[in-house]
Amino acid sequence: MLPYHNLIVIDKQNQIPVYRQITNRLISLIREGLIPPGTFFPGTRQMAEFITVNRKTIINAYEELMTEDWIEPVDRKGYRVTPELPVIKPRSFQPPNSFSSPDNITSRNLALQAALQPEHRLTKSSDIVVNDGFPDAELAPFNEISKVYRDKATSARIKQLMCLRDHGGLPLLKEGTALFLNETRGLNIRKDDLLITRGAQMAIYLAATVLLNKGDHVVVTEPNYRYADEIIENTGARISKIGIDNEGPNLDQLEHILKKSPVKMLYIVPHLHHPTTITMSVGRRRRLLQLIEQYGFYVIEDDYGYDFHYTNNPILPLASAPHGGKIIYIGSFTKLLAPSIRVGYMITTPDIVKKATDLKRLIDLRGDTFIEFMLAQMIINGDLVRHINRSNKLYARRCDFICDLLIKKLSHAVEFTRPLGGMAVWLRFKQQYPVNKIIKDAAHAGLCMIGMSFRLPGNPNDNGIRFGFASLSEEEISKAIDILVRLTS
Secondary structure, X not given: XXXXXXXXXXXXXXXXXXXHHHHHHHHHHHHOOOOOOOOEXXXXXXXXXXXXXXHHXXXXXXXXXXXXXXXXXXXXXXXXXXXXXXXXXXXXXXXXXXXXXXXXXXXXXXXXXXXXXXXXXXXXXXOEEEOOOOOOHHHOOHHHHHHHHHOHHHHHHHHHHXXXXXXXXXXXXXXXXXXXXXXXXOOOOOHHHEEEEOHHHHHHHHHHHHHOOOOOEEEEEOOOOHHHHHHHXXXXXXXXXXXXXXXXXXXXXXXXXXXXXXXXXXXEOOOOOOOOOOXXXXXXXXXXXXXXXXXXXXXXXXXXXXOOEOOOOOOOOHHHXXXXXXXXXXXXXXXXXXXXXXXXXXXXXXXXXXXXXXXXXXXXXXXXXXXXXXXXXXXXXXXXXXXXXXXXXXXXXXXXXHHHHHHHHOOOOEEOOOOOEXXXXXXXXXXXXXXXXXXXXXXXXXXXXXXXEEOOOOOOOOOEEEEEOOOOOHHHHHHXXXXXXXXXX
């Protein structure tokens, strides 16, 4: 309820009758939009108590407002502002917004943000949404989460932990994550070498913000994970771009840049490149390690999709090889579990971990203790590995299913390379089918494609889009491909 005792001030020295002062002030509040149409006023007795006047004065004021059609009586409910207000109306009955942007506030990211493909539209429940490559939420560990909430002893301990200041993640999860990564990636790390974050996105932000200063030189691939580009832009660093082919980033172009000017950092996704899903070859990994040693630049290794590999054992990360502390290894449990379970990690030297932890605390004071505890338990009791194995088999089947359909039904319109793993396939439409038009037409046909798209004439990956298949059933995949067939026939 509005503070009427502050909004309506009576001037007893004024010659205007008190009831009329109240009437005039209430009309002003309605005109200004502070009291919207349909709002119920307090009863006459309550209003009289609020503004310290006789109840009869309020009755006279309300009667005056009714006479002028500003309010109306409602049986057994009281008086409300008339939904259809009198002819003398303000332009808007919305209160003024005090948060409009000052003209002198600018952002270096505005042009980039404007160029990003819109990822949301009004969807119907019957629409098929093809995302960027997310896990199937139906496989999420809801039972494990509910166990944490139901267990009284566990909940009591978590309530204690929730009150403590974050030191880079729940210690139990940091220990479990170090164990998990050592066993699956050969990293040989300790809990002090890592920081738990709210997904890989935060890890990228923290690493870039800690390492980069305005004017620093950063190299990325083209195309690249667009939000990593935006994070780097946000630091004020300048970006150079290198190409990517079927063996990964073009290291000849990288070395050419290194010879011309100092490079502070390289951002890459070597295992399943985002967006193209290309896996960096062993030979190029060896050469990149040599370049790191020779030129001394940092590398953010975003190991997107490492745990989902469908043909053979994945190549170990760059970070598993000697690198002199120059590689910051980033990953996420989110891609294993569900998009809304935001837990990632950053592996680096203890001094960078400390700086990143201090920075993280400014935007995430205590972390998500319940989810972190649940995930630690999944790692310790082996549930996480079992979950990965089950998911991997399902996603492998869906990958084969969509690739076979693309070859059978859509080869006239798209080219693609069967991914070695991950949760998406990179579709390159032929030039007569502009991807921006495909996205627009598909939306009208009930297919919402929100994966990253890329347009750059002359680039081998021009006119491409990520088609996330992992979260779709085979029936949904079939319907989606049928829509694309109709749009390209």
